[in-house]
Amino acid sequence: MTTDSVKRAESTPDEPMPFAELGMKQDEYDRVKEILGRRPTGSELAIYSVMWSEHCSYKSSKVHLRQFATKAPHSDALLVGMGENAGVVDIGDGWAATFKIESHNHPSYVEPHQGAATGVGGIVRDIMSMGARPIAVMDALRFGGAHQDDTRRVLPGVVEGISHYGNCLGLPNIGGEVAFDECYIGNPLVNALCVGLLRKDQIKLATAPGPGNKVVLFGASTGPDGIGGASVLASATFEDESQAKRPAVQVGDPFMEKLLIECCLELYAADVVVGIQDLGAAGVSCATTELAAKGTGGMAVDLNLVPLRDPSLRPEEILMSESQERMMAVVRPSDIPAFMAICEKWDVPATVIGEVTDTGRLVMTWHGETIVDIPPGTAADEGPVYERPFHEPAGQAALNADTPDTLARPADLRATLLQLLGSPNLASKAWVTDQYDRYVRSNTVLAQPADAGMLRISEAIAGAEPTTRGIALSTDGNGRYAKLDPYAGAQLALAEAYRNVAVTGAKPLAVTNCLNFGSPEDPEVMWQFAEAVRGLADACRTLGVPVTGGNVSFYNQTGSTAIHPTPVVGVLGVIDDVAKRVPTGFVAEGLRVALLGDTAAEFGGSEWAHVAHGHLGGLPPEADLEAERALGAVLVEAAARGLLEGSHDLSDGGLAIALAESCLARGIGATVALSGEPFTDLFSESAGRALVVVRPEAFDEFAALCAEHEVPCYGLGVTGGESLVVQDVLEVPVSELRDTHSGALPAVFG
Amino acid sequence: MARVIVDVMLKPEILDPQGQAIARALPRLGFSGVSAVRQGKRFEIELEGPADEAAIADVRKMAETLLANTVIEDYTVRVEA
Numbered sequence: 001m002t003t004d005s006v007k008r009a010e011s012t013p014d015e016p017m018p019f020a021e022l023g024m025k026q027d028e029y030d031r032v033k034e035i036l037g038r039r040p041t042g043s044e045l046a047i048y049s050v051m052w053s054e055h056c057s058y059k060s061s062k063v064h065l066r067q068f069a070t071k072a073p074h075s076d077a078l079l080v081g082m083g084e085n086a087g088v089v090d091i092g093d094g095w096a097a098t099f100k101i102e103s104h105n106h107p108s109y110v111e112p113h114q115g116a117a118t119g120v121g122g123i124v125r126d127i128m129s130m131g132a133r134p135i136a137v138m139d140a141l142r143f144g145g146a147h148q149d150d151t152r153r154v155l156p157g158v159v160e161g162i163s164h165y166g167n168c169l170g171l172p173n174i175g176g177e178v179a180f181d182e183c184y185i186g187n188p189l190v191n192a193l194c195v196g197l198l199r200k201d202q203i204k205l206a207t208a209p210g211p212g213n214k215v216v217l218f219g220a221s222t223g224p225d226g227i228g229g230a231s232v233l234a235s236a237t238f239e240d241e242s243q244a245k246r247p248a249v250q251v252g253d254p255f256m257e258k259l260l261i262e263c264c265l266e267l268y269a270a271d272v273v274v275g276i277q278d279l280g281a282a283g284v285s286c287a288t289t290e291l292a293a294k295g296t297g298g299m300a301v302d303l304n305l306v307p308l309r310d311p312s313l314r315p316e317e318i319l320m321s322e323s324q325e326r327m328m329a330v331v332r333p334s335d336i337p338a339f340m341a342i343c344e345k346w347d348v349p350a351t352v353i354g355e356v357t358d359t360g361r362l363v364m365t366w367h368g369e370t371i372v373d374i375p376p377g378t379a380a381d382e383g384p385v386y387e388r389p390f391h392e393p394a395g396q397a398a399l400n401a402d403t404p405d406t407l408a409r410p411a412d413l414r415a416t417l418l419q420l421l422g423s424p425n426l427a428s429k430a431w432v433t434d435q436y437d438r439y440v441r442s443n444t445v446l447a448q449p450a451d452a453g454m455l456r457i458s459e460a461i462a463g464a465e466p467t468t469r470g471i472a473l474s475t476d477g478n479g480r481y482a483k484l485d486p487y488a489g490a491q492l493a494l495a496e497a498y499r500n501v502a503v504t505g506a507k508p509l510a511v512t513n514c515l516n517f518g519s520p521e522d523p524e525v526m527w528q529f530a531e532a533v534r535g536l537a538d539a540c541r542t543l544g545v546p547v548t549g550g551n552v553s554f555y556n557q558t559g560s561t562a563i564h565p566t567p568v569v570g571v572l573g574v575i576d577d578v579a580k581r582v583p584t585g586f587v588a589e590g591l592r593v594a595l596l597g598d599t600a601a602e603f604g605g606s607e608w609a610h611v612a613h614g615h616l617g618g619l620p621p622e623a624d625l626e627a628e629r630a631l632g633a634v635l636v637e638a639a640a641r642g643l644l645e646g647s648h649d650l651s652d653g654g655l656a657i658a659l660a661e662s663c664l665a666r667g668i669g670a671t672v673a674l675s676g677e678p679f680t681d682l683f684s685e686s687a688g689r690a691l692v693v694v695r696p697e698a699f700d701e702f703a704a705l706c707a708e709h710e711v712p713c714y715g716l717g718v719t720g721g722e723s724l725v726v727q728d729v730l731e732v733p734v735s736e737l738r739d740t741h742s743g744a745l746p747a748v749f750g
Numbered sequence: 751m752a753r754v755i756v757d758v759m760l761k762p763e764i765l766d767p768q769g770q771a772i773a774r775a776l777p778r779l780g781f782s783g784v785s786a787v788r789q790g791k792r793f794e795i796e797l798e799g800p801a802d803e804a805a806i807a808d809v810r811k812m813a814e815t816l817l818a819n820t821v822i823e824d825y826t827v828r829v830e831a
Contacts, residue, residue, distance in 0.1 A: 255767065
């Protein structure tokens with residue numbers, strides 16, 4: 001079998017290469033030839049094609065994502081910003097948290113169980129590579145209509161995969177979302193978030209400095225996973241025996257990942273790691289080019305040393321393999337024995353495959369022949385950048401003009417409440433979240449169905465004083481809002497996640513995002529993307545929370561029909577004392593119920609329009625970020641002063657759903673009175689609102705605090721009894737609310 | 751009455767963590783000389799009638815839709831003598 005060496009490439013300059021099959025454009029291929037001064041070898045083409053792919057290079061999104069940096073608010077908490085494996089924020093008392101959300105959409109459609117499982121595995125490794133112990137995960141999931149056949153294939157598989165991988169790792173799943181819309185039937189969104197904890201002086205970075213330092217590949221061996229594309233190189237170009245079709249599906253092994261976690265933490269503690277990178281998309285190609293580009297600049301690797309699960313793999317395939325549970329570390333030669341001993345203790349195979357050099361070149365050999373010789377930065381950082389054309393979608397004005405004003409208002413608000421409460425998007429998600437372990441590691445303070453997940457900071461690390469602190473996390477997104485107005489939709493997603501964190505009493509600190517869109521080559525989709533990024537960046541500045549990292553997922557479409565633009569935003573907050581957290585809902589009888597924030601008649605993209613009329617049109621609710629910020633300040637301050645007994649944010653379904661969910665939290669009813677038009681008061685989705693319950697004797701102090709921050713505070717009534725009573729409008733026993741709320745998903749999924 | 755056997759195995763190129771775990775456990779229990787293990791599933795389908803062509807075709811359909819995940823698994827169908 002011929003190896004396509006650099007020497008051979010020089011002597012056969014005109015040999016056609018299958019760049020188009022690897023998704024590379026002619027001008028991109030020409031640029032590779034210009035960089036190298038010759039045609040690339042098969043292995044070099046493998047590296048450039050994956051590193052310059054949309055997924056790795058962000059070539060269509062980069063020009064827009066820059067706003068997250070240029071518009072970033074100043075934050076003393078930010079320790080590591082965008083561009084690393086995950087952002088890191090200072091949470092006080094010497095502790096830091098690192099968190100990130102990432103998509104695994106397409107693999108989860110092809111093979112729901114393994115696709116979703118490896119999505120968890122991948123994001124956990126990102127967090128590990130920052131030097132942290134992963135402490136929790138959450139998943140933001142979107143599926144086709146609950147009644148659609150394929151949803152019954154995809155949803156149970158995805159939920160099983162997440163619970164399998166996460167439960168095996170022993171990581172609590174503390175929140176997330178489950179939403180349904182027919183636009184996701186061919187493109188479910190599986191966005192996985194992980195959060196990790198570390199001492200703030202122990203951050204690790206993906207860098208390979210110091211010539212002579214060794215490059216170690218450790219974890220699982222490399223097999224033909226997820227390299228459908230690379231087989232083109234291995235078989236089409238070189239008159240090779242016909243290769244079996246390589247699987248696009250990767251199978252994860254959570255027990256190997258668990259060993260990797262513990263192994264890495266011991267390696268960090270022993271201080272034998274100079275730089276580290278996880279292997280995700282683009283595997284060895286990505287790890288070697290990125291490590292080298294951020295370090296001294298050069299690296300020499302012998303690919304024959306990579307441990308293989310399938311000995312027939314060709315070098316091009318080794319470079320592109322996405323086999324799971326692998327990491328790459330840069331280690332001083334004198335530390336190699338200690339490094340290997342720790343790996344051996346944890347049963348983690350580890351192999352030195354090369355070393356750092358000062359040549360400025362990434363050089364790889366295969367059976368003694370040089371098959372790769374490139375400047376690593378050209379693959380890792382200097383990929384193509386596109387200013388894709390974009391314009392407002394042709395139907396956007398008509399969509400916005402089709403307001404919900406003309407929809408028939410319901411005569412029976414009790415029936416509408418029950419109809420919404422039992423609809424798939426608002427019904428209890430216990431069928432899903434009960435399959436996840438929420439309390440393993442025993443640091444979970446709040447988990448689903450609370451507004452945000454909250455964890456206490458409790459890790460046994462030498463030198464760390466005990467702390468009362470905790471972190472809170474929430475993810476939110478609403479594709480319907482973003483479809484109507486992507487700028488406002490992205491801001492509303494941030495506002496809701498921010499509010500969800502604030503209602504627990506935690507101060508929002510930082511943002512991660514997963515931007516799910518259709519094809520960037522469609523100018524209408526690109527407009528949605530550009531607007532969403534602009535909106536999110538502006539909102540982050542107003543709310544004072546920087547974006548620390550995230551992920552862009554393009555090409556979420558079936559044929560020419562794209563999903564709703566769906567920016568999913570995760571917010572991390574910190575609370576000084578977890579004992580002062582605010583639980584969700586009505587926690588006791590005899591408490592005053594108050595509504596914070598103003599309500600306008602805003603039904604565009606609302607759950608009511610969706611469920612009752614199948615209507616999507618008009619404009620989403622206004623995103624008043626200054627009001628949002630003031631509301632957050634009141635909630636955090638009130639929690640710290642011990643003024644709040646319970647709280648709940650208002651979002652999809654409006655006040656009616658928030659009241660019902662608050663009753664369901666502990667099975668305690670309430671009697672409230674409305675001051676305005678009942679339908680609008682109950683079902684409008686105006687943003688910037690929250691429900692709180694306060695002890696009667698603390699109410700004046702709380703109302704004064706609201707006045708000080710200019711947050712409207714309306715007393716609605718009191719908690720107690722066995723029914724939700726909205727005076728002169730409706731009355732529903734809590735037991736009936738519960739049956740409706742908890743019965744919906746089991747009725748569909750069994 | 752006939753019995754049809756369906757064997758389901760992960761495709762050869764797909765990672766098999768269970769098989770690997772077994773392979774790692776064998777030497778600990780004193781078994782040597784094993785280079786690899788792959789684990790699969792065996793289904794015994796009892797038919798009410800004979801295992802004729804139509805019945806076998808039916809079993810194949812069962813394998814295709816329920817017994818095997820053909821994205822990552824292969825299956826074989828045979829009649830037990």
